[in-house]
Amino acid sequence: MTPKHTRIELLTLGDELLLGLTANSHLTFVGAQLARRGLALARNVTVTDDAEVIARQFAESWAAADVVITSGGLGPTCDDRTREAVAGVLGQRLVFDEGAAAAIRERFARMRREMTENNLKQAMRPERGELLPNPNGTAPGIWVEQDGKVLCMLPGPPSELQPMFVAQVLPRLAARGLLAEGEAYVQVRTAGIGESLLETRLAPVLARHGDALSVAWCAHLGAVDCRLSSPDGRMGRMELEALARECAALLGDDFLCFGHDSLAKVTADLLRSGERMLAVAETATGGMLANCFAEVSGAGKFFAGGCVCYSNESKMQLLDIPEDILIQHGAVSGETAVAMATGAAERLGADYALSITGVRGDSSVPAGEAIFMGLYSPKGAWAKQLSFPGSREIAKQRAVNAALDWLRRELLRTRSASGLEAGAPSMRM
Amino acid sequence: MTPKHTRIELLTLGDELLLGLTANSHLTFVGAQLARRGLALARNVTVTDDAEVIARQFAESWAAADVVITSGGLGPTCDDRTREAVAGVLGQRLVFDEGAAAAIRERFARMRREMTENNLKQAMRPERGELLPNPNGTAPGIWVEQDGKVLCMLPGPPSELQPMFVAQVLPRLAARGLLAEGEAYVQVRTAGIGESLLETRLAPVLARHGDALSVAWCAHLGAVDCRLSSPDGRMGRMELEALARECAALLGDDFLCFGHDSLAKVTADLLRSGERMLAVAETATGGMLANCFAEVSGAGKFFAGGCVCYSNESKMQLLDIPEDILIQHGAVSGETAVAMATGAAERLGADYALSITGVRGDSSVPAGEAIFMGLYSPKGAWAKQLSFPGSREIAKQRAVNAALDWLRRELLRTRSASGLEAGAPSMRM
Incomplete structure (x- = not known):
């Protein structure tokens, strides 16, 4: 059963995205990860690094959504203003986290690099927030629960955001019942067959299950995925997997794999x-x-x-x-x-x-x-x-x-x- | 002189973006094209294909911005609802454009493919809007001026959006004084030198011009660009180019090129x-x-x-x-x-x-x-x-x-x- 009512927004922060210098890989990554767990991202907004702009956009998204995820602006420089802007909207003070400061100092020591003082800014967190350790960089993530909503702030580099999202964010969202514990759908991946022909060939098998079954088609350059799920839980995981095997057998060599392999x-x-x-x-x-x-x-x-x-x-x-x-x-x-x-x-x-x-x-x-x-x-x-x-x-x-x-x-x-x-x-x- | 006051928003429409199936290449492309002409994208919002959601987001963006660019949702299927949703917000009826219909019919004939009737939906435009011909696909773009603002709707496929943007949208925006006629900055591209060292080496030359000169640094994987512009026009193009040549000479082999070559x-x-x-x-x-x-x-x-x-x-x-x-x-x-x-x-x-x-x-x-x-x-x-x-x-x-x-x-x-x-x-x- 998937919690369809949760409204989740992604706020990607950074001038480099709006100037077209960097592709917005966070949208692709976070969107796909959430979709696999049954939650569709409702909106992605990209705005500049300006503190006032961040505060205004965050206030709007926080009012509309159940979960807001931000990326970027948590680093050590004076350009990194997300922490302050967001804490202001939440009405929380920023406090210095001794544990996080120690972790940052230790990381610099381990890499034999000198730590400039501005790095300690990254140990600041909203007073009723929690820091998410960052084993791949200096800026920890931030997790805040307030007014029955969740705010999750993640560092900008993909090599830091992605492992943090999988290891720390997804399990927390699942533990709060905001997304499915496991994969939300069973995926039948095909190759070398067009979407309409695929639909025609699978229609008789899929139609048997009426509205207990939800089918989504996703086409990408020569491969089409068929995603099977049961929105109200009438069909269990085992039943969906049996149906997927039936589809695969029907498709013969047009069937590529179950899941997400390339x-x-x-x-x-x-x-x-x-x-x-x-x-x-x-x-x-x-x-x-x-x-x-x-x-x-x-x-x-x-x-x-x-x-x-x-x-x-x-x-x-x-x-x-x-x-x-x-x-x-x-x-x-x-x-x-x-x-x-x-x-x-x-x-x-x-x-x-x-x-x-x-x-x-x-x-x-x-x-x-x-x-x-x-x-x-x-x-x-x-x-x-x-x-x-x-x-x-x-x-x-x-x-x-x-x-x-x-x-x-x-x-x-x-x-x-x-x-x-x-x-x-x-x-x- | 660059028209800094223009607020421009990009609305990228499509479930495939939010589900992480497709990278948002429109943000990278449109953002970079506008930046080259002196206009920074103020915001990019990605929402789903749902007509009501599109209407709500467009109304919000239209109220806040001077120029709104949309991508996607102009195709022939029932999923393509951008045209109707946006016309509703503008208070304009949709009318059938005979010229566009003829172009669509002709395209199918030329490709020796049968045209299904739903393709003619793409010939609909807001009554006071104008169609932008699409030589690379069936769905034309749409250009609307209303309440002193500009709306520009573009087809979703990058191979159609990109040439349309360069050939038709940029000249129209420039003609209305919304962006610079030519490149808005002179770019000195470097390779193999870090951003801070580069700043240090160029500082003496750049400092001479005080606040008549604006300098922006853009780093990307081993290359750093230095963008020189004169926000209030005190330095002319020739003067900026002379300064760029001076920087290049100072940098020796660390200088890569002027402009955007890789x-x-x-x-x-x-x-x-x-x-x-x-x-x-x-x-x-x-x-x-x-x-x-x-x-x-x-x-x-x-x-x-x-x-x-x-x-x-x-x-x-x-x-x-x-x-x-x-x-x-x-x-x-x-x-x-x-x-x-x-x-x-x-x-x-x-x-x-x-x-x-x-x-x-x-x-x-x-x-x-x-x-x-x-x-x-x-x-x-x-x-x-x-x-x-x-x-x-x-x-x-x-x-x-x-x-x-x-x-x-x-x-x-x-x-x-x-x-x-x-x-x-x-x-x-």
Whole structure:
């Protein structure tokens, strides 16, 4: 059961956000974390570092919301005015917290850096507030409960805010019954199938449960998530998981995973479980294909490496592509894509290889208009042509996702053929 | 002279933003574009797609601001309710625009797709409003002037919003005197020098101009910008540019460029002007080093390619690194970094090469703790060790920037030595 009535606002503070110098990663992170626990962020407001502006905006949000989360402005400099501004609105004095001061001093000592006095400002807290320890920085967070509402103030750097939010904020919100103890929905993640076709295929199964079931669809660049929940709790967790397994079985290879694993992670797991190595070769995507495997934890176990080949010479030098192929078919062709994948696999001693070759968006041809992909496997090598509309950045990401999905499907097919798969996909959330 | 009194708010609409499914790129883009023209965004508010919520938030923003920009909710589906909600607050009826309807029909015909009737909803506009043509999608933007204020509604996809904002919104705002006709400041971009040291070095020059000059510092991952402007217009554009040139001369190689070019772009320009080719080889950064050169327009002219080498075997196979070096010094060592750079240059026939080798953050060693870089040039090859605090993502980006800056400085030194450089850096804005 999810506490739908809680109104939660996120206040992101900082001129650098409004000047477009820094992306607002706090909205993406906090929004996604809350959604997983059944709580939708009602509003995000970004305002400047000015104390008066912060006070006015906080007063407005505090009056409207049950929970207000702020980010930024807790540091040691004179620009960091959130603490004072917010305490003023709450009508609380700021007091000096000896324990926090000791922790700050100790952190500087441990890092063998000299502590300037202004750092101790970070040990100030509202008199009836509580400090949240910050193991990744100097400014602690602040937790205040007042008038039946919750205020939670977090430091601005993502590397400090994110672990503090997961380790300290989510459990406190859950303990006060403001969000679900565990994940609020069961997620069926798919790849390579459009949202409308997905809806059509799952409709008969989902319709059976009437309004006891709530279904949300979330599409992102080649992947669509189907989120199953039961708003009034009529369907229990076990029942939702059984339904998710039924959906997965119905979708076959279009099913990617339960939960939140990325396409690269799922593909990597298939490679790892089969003890297979992968190599990649790319032109238009400039290193993005390699990077998405490199991002997976333990990449050395399944990822041999990759080549980014801009010139024809580099294709010949790094991947042993015969000059004939480049001359006869061109660098952007199915033949070259196959030769790139084959060359990468052979040169790097890999079992599988992916290649992407295409033209850049800044020439006369729009980005993604002519992209060829190659797939090398122990059973053979193939090419296919795809085109992606949209900006160059989007086209590159879609091309990478399409290549990953092609490999994933090939690995699934191999696994089925070898009889390694044991029936329905396993439930890992 | 910049119209500082204009209060401008950005309303970003969409559940996908609050659920953390999509990053709010509109804030970054619109904020940066306005800042370049001397106008700081006063507030950004993100709310859900709900018509009532949109109406309430728009009414609040419209009362407080001189200019309100909205993004999203102009599409053809029943979720797209911004148009109706906002027209209601303005007290305007929606009318059907025949010209816009014809453009939408024509777009579908041109793309050989069937047009469903709901697409014509996008031809509706407030009766005293004006439509902004959308050459990159079906939903036109909307421009309304009322009560001495401006409302500008833009479509949600970045590939549609961004060109519309630059080509149609900025000129209209400038024509109404709401922002500067040209760039509002002269920017001196630096690399490889910290903000406080930079301030100290430029202080004597900047102090000369007293309060006629306004200086803003913007730091981002290894680069710091110094923005010079004259709020009351006492210093003209020419005078600001002369001052910027003086700063640049004072900074020597720490000066990167005037304006907004990236470190990769500046480094690429140096390679191109010397007709030199570059190759890269990387482990820990997984393709990011290659990708930042690949992103530069016309990369084929100076970028031969790159290798992402995860395994020792791939280092030997792709880059001809002797096994001895890997065994004796380890994959993460200065010796291996030099061998990687040298191997990449030789294999790809490049004049220069950069390498980055390091451990991943998910092992027992924190990310960035041990990063070695290699630089190969016609004059020799060197390695250096650096360490970067912060999250793995930040450490990777900082490592890439440090490598780029190393190459940039080496190219500058070569250019000076060859006498090619003609005095002070040129002013390209």
